[in-house]
Amino acid sequence: MTYDLVIGDRAYSSWSLRGWLLFDAFGIPVRTRLARLYSDALPTLLKDYFPARTAPTMRTPDGSVVPETIAIAEELATRHPEAGIWPSDPHARATARVLAAEMHAGFAALRSHCPMNLRVSYTDCQPPDEVLADLARLETLWSWARQTTGSVTPWLCGAYSAADAFFAPVATRIATYNLPVRPEAMLYVNAHLAHASFRRWRAMGKVDGADQPFYRRDFPRRDWPGPVPLPARAIPGTDTENAACPYSGQPVTHALELYGRRFGFCNAFCRDKTVADPEAWPQFMALYQS
Numbered sequence: 001m002t003y004d005l006v007i008g009d010r011a012y013s014s015w016s017l018r019g020w021l022l023f024d025a026f027g028i029p030v031r032t033r034l035a036r037l038y039s040d041a042l043p044t045l046l047k048d049y050f051p052a053r054t055a056p057t058m059r060t061p062d063g064s065v066v067p068e069t070i071a072i073a074e075e076l077a078t079r080h081p082e083a084g085i086w087p088s089d090p091h092a093r094a095t096a097r098v099l100a101a102e103m104h105a106g107f108a109a110l111r112s113h114c115p116m117n118l119r120v121s122y123t124d125c126q127p128p129d130e131v132l133a134d135l136a137r138l139e140t141l142w143s144w145a146r147q148t149t150g151s152v153t154p155w156l157c158g159a160y161s162a163a164d165a166f167f168a169p170v171a172t173r174i175a176t177y178n179l180p181v182r183p184e185a186m187l188y189v190n191a192h193l194a195h196a197s198f199r200r201w202r203a204m205g206k207v208d209g210a211d212q213p214f215y216r217r218d219f220p221r222r223d224w225p226g227p228v229p230l231p232a233r234a235i236p237g238t239d240t241e242n243a244a245c246p247y248s249g250q251p252v253t254h255a256l257e258l259y260g261r262r263f264g265f266c267n268a269f270c271r272d273k274t275v276a277d278p279e280a281w282p283q284f285m286a287l288y289q290s
């Protein structure tokens with residue numbers, strides 16, 4: 001038995017990203033169950049998770065249903081004290097909890113004007129004053145956290161913690177909408193865009209379903225400002241260097257090409273998520289470098 005986590009579309013569901021980071025970034029195994037937003041799929045799936053109404057919702061191995069991302073963070077931290085979900089230093093831990101709580105409760109203007117979308121980046125979104133006020137508050141919180149905890153890492157309270165997981169979708173909004181922030185805040189945004197767990201989530205989000213019309217904006221576009229993926233492409237056939245999928249060990253059915261070499265996977269999704277960002281996947285990179 002392991003944890004189950006109900007998630008929405010990876011490209012768009014910012015709360016699902018937070019919930020999943022609380023597992024992946026802290027080495028806690030989880031099985032995801034995906035439901036498309038803006039369809040009957042999520043309410044239908046959540047009938048098995050009463051009384052939950054939103055993604056993410058966790059079911060623990062012993063059967064407790066836990067919706068609300070802040071509750072998921074607390075429950076995982078209690079069950080896995082060695083994982084470092086909250087900082088061990090009491091002062092840093094208190095600070096991280098303040099940050100996550102304010103993120104959980106606030107920033108309504110930023111969230112509604114700039115919904116998370118990991119598939120595009122715009123040159124400008126004409127942010128209204130309320131969004132600029134939210135950004136100013138974020139910069140205040142982030143600077144305060146660094147000063148008060150003395151963090152010397154890219155993260156706010158020392159090692160990557162739940163506070164950083166809660167701000168990952170904010171960092172992606174700054175990247176997607178090219179929102180104006182000071183250089184110190186931009187360094188923090190870039191740390192999120194380069195974070196291994198985030199790169200894995202975004203790679204999956206780029207390929208795990210059609211674009212959702214609700215998130216479409218007609219702003220001018222630019223390239224994604226995060227790390228540039230290696231130039232892999234999907235190819236037909238199964239004539240590959242490996243006979244077994246690097247993720248499952250099952251026989252190869254789908255292939256990609258990278259710098260003239262061919263590698264195979266046991267399903268289209270695992271091939272496509274690897275094409276989207278090969279370096280995000282340690283098992284694939286181990287194969288590629290072998």
Ligand SMILES: N[C@@H](CCC(=O)N[C@@H](CS)C(=O)NCC(=O)O)C(=O)O
Pocket residue numbers: 008012013014015016037042053054055056067068069070104
């Ligand atoms: N307060 C909740 C918010 C969760 C939430 O709003 N999730 C969205 C997806 S990002 C959702 O499930 N929307 C579907 C709906 O509201 O019907 C949490 O912390 O998890």
